[in-house]
Amino acid sequence: MAGEQKWDKVVRTTVWSAGAGCHGGCGAKLFVKDGKVMKVEGDEDHPWNQGRSCPRLLSLTQYMYHPDRVTYPLKRAGERGEGKWVRISWEEAFDTIVQRLTEIGDKYGRESVLFCQGTGRDIGGPISLLAYSYGSPNWVQFGLSGQSCYTPRLVAMFATMGDYAVADASQFLEKRYNDPQWTPPRCIIVWGQNPPPTCPDAFFGHWIVDCMKRGSQLIVVDPRVTWLASRGKYHLQIRPGTDGALALGMMNVIINEGLYDKDFVDKWTYGFDQLKERVQEYTPDNVAEITWIPKEDFIAAARFYATSKPAAIHWGMPIDMNPQATVVAQAISHLWCITGNVDIPGGNVIARPSHGVTAYPYSTAELERLYGQEFIKNILSRKIGASRYPMVRDFRHWAQPDLAVDQVLSGDPYPIKAAWIQTTNILGGQAADTRKHYEALKQLEFIVVVDLFHNPTSMAVADIFLPAATFAEKNSLRSWWTPLSALVKAVQVGECKSDWEINLELARRFNPKGVPWKDVKELFDSRLEVSGLTFDQLAEKGSWEMAREGHPSKPYRRYEKGLLRPDGKPGFSTSTGKLELWSKCYEGWGLDPLPYFEEPPESPVRTPELWEEYPLILVSGARSSVFFHSEHRMIPWLRELDPHPVVEINPQTARELNIEDGEWVYIESKRGQVKRKAKVTPIVPPWLVMAPHGWWLPETQGTEPYLFGIWDYNINQLIPTGCQSQSGYGGGAYKTMLCRITKIKEGRE
């Protein structure tokens, strides 16, 4: 059909947020006929994905035009959970929301409203705009214990380097692998991530494969034998939650054997001697005992990493789900610092929002630029978690999620009365202790859910439901590292509006003075000013542009060129101008300035009695190629490929438990039980089971008490809240709880 059919237009745009659902970045071509997207292809001229796409993108039309999609605003007609809704106009929806939130704000204070988001998609910009225009400091990844997704890694890099860094797969260069400046990493450590499915953290998974084709050899740190792990030079099959010990053990080898980059360390780092002293506690023998990795394996891997320059580390969310995650991430970032793999081709390059454009505020500094210092200072002290955690107060303006849910339930130190829940399915997705979050949300007086489909959260608690657009139906902006990208609206579906459109309209109503832009395009143009482009110009360029050579957002070796510091001097954007291995930031936040290891809250070592009763480590959250978190379960072609909520069990373990492949079983912990279909597979070790997260069954009953099956299948019910790190960030125990597997006896189902 591609050849003969006449399209009305082909729109070249950027993939980010609902639709494919992922952290985005790909260029896509949308083939439009009669106002409908008929077909989607990867854009071969886009340097990010070079024409490639994924199952979720290829099934976009099934998502956009799904019969269950909500395409106009709704208000609840019956009781919460009855599933009775009536259609309303946008005008009525906006009026109701403004009236109710104003009443609640006047009565209890504006901080009594939570603004809840999910993962890092096209949402941070619009939701912070709305929260601050309304006047609430409580913008939060509600449910995500310890904010354990990228934030711990970001803060660790920020504290150590004054910047963020990513593995260099040439993504900052227009010519990519053919650019003569670039050289492939000789070694890539893929640490706690399976990048090809769903491409997390603004990193296209196939880049790893592209590098492998160009000679990169892998060290894979993962308890599971992923496709990448089975092709790695070294596979370090780690006990979950012990990544910090592994990083410290690898540094022990690298430092004590003199394999670090001495010149670089002398010239560009601060606190090396203290770090050297600290790593002495982590001898290979100790680390082997902690991590369950044979010591010769990680010794060899450490040597290989340190002696293969350039070498890069690509890491994932399990790092953030370690106990004391902010120091675990710090320790791993030290590996690229002491080996001099910083901002060099094929190393870990400093990543800044492209062109200096801020479409998504990563840090306080950026928030202040966006919303003004005075305003941010004003709301700072009232934010949930700010008084307890200096890091949470200072680094990033999210409220602390574990404390937020507790405060909803306790009303202490001030009451929480309403929630704005935007494109996040809290109860079907990220919330640890699902029941606790359910109880908490049920108590609130007024809840708005903005989403594309009904889900367990909207069914259980929404009073107003606003229909959001997919990426194909909206204009938006992305500068998440590179390139500077535009999302270009191709079509309209029903009455759906983009998160930006919805929030800009409401923000204007709450704070007319603070919202001078007449529409979202004007807002984007103002954000884009520093790039010298307008939104339309960026869109016309095919939806992307790379930063020019010499710009602070363009590699390489910017620390030598004086491109990183505000004063224009060589060095890094830290107080010492160096990479701070002994962290002055951490010290200032009242934390240990050096990394260390701590056992997970439940583990064979810390809670041996519990381990007797529950002798398996429960890991949740491995990614599927066809789903993104709790999305896409209703998309027929995707669901057909991954139809059941499974639990991966090693054949030996299954045999001991007399469990057959395909049999329904219970995963039991001291917090309850969840039903899963056994997938007996050698890719997990005998002492671990893996249960994918985000499972609810859209084809089943959505009303109370069923809520699309979350009480049967949602694995996060077994994850507690309150395990956050001492810093407030990280530590969500999504990968380290203990469990057992039992057969479902007849009559019990």
Added chain:
Amino acid sequence: MVKKYGMIVDITRCNGCYNCFLACRDEFCGNDYPGYSVAQPFSGQFWVKVIEKERGQYPKVKVAYTVIPCMQCEKPSCVDVSSNKAVYQRLDGIVIIDPEKAKGQKQIVNACPYRVIYWNEEKNIPQKCTFCAHLLDQGWKEPRCVESCPTKALVFGDLNDPDSEISRIIATAKGKLEVLHPEYGLMPKVQYIGIPKRFVAGEVVFRDKKDECAAGVKVTLSSKGNADKVTKTDNYGDFEFEGLDADKDYTVSIEHSGYSAKKVKVKTNIDTYLGEILLGKIAVKNK
């Protein structure tokens, strides 16, 4: 020269992203291509399917994905069983099922030992992959599945053109290329690199030096008394024999000077990790 289309599936490169399957569904579901195919139903048929294969035992495990479209056989058994010339082979080698003529001919489904022909209950016809012949005839260079492959695990082209990529791969990958089930004798034009076979692996440990890795130990794999393969343990004392035939009886012999030799019998009905094999020191008697 007449074109002759073929495909190579490099299993070592496929990371199981399912793009080929989705692109195929996108092309054929709800779309009739008169003269080539009628619409694929929205579920149930897998014109290009991806089989996940995980083999071995902890801690020695391998993961691979095998992509299976219609094999476009040179000697297609589906052609032979069809009546009324409902299934035919084009000059370019593509095997097409004529949806009109094939009505009611369920035997066509059962004729294919690769099980890549599907029965459409509603329309009463057999259906399968066409190599996107309707696109090739419009000038496309490759079918949708190949176009959507992000790792270049799928390569498509003209086998008669010595300059085509597929011909170049065939010229350089000699010995590595195989077909699925050559015993069927149907001469598929879909060829494979890296079809998962059986492996036997293990780790040698010296009983007297358990902390040291037993590197450089000679390991021999033999069947029916003949030494098939010889290897040495690596720096960790690990050894592996890959690419073995299935369901064969082998003996693994481990020899090292100063140690008693050891023999382990293995049947390759599954991939086998033998775990730690302990070698004891030969006792030296005092004279």
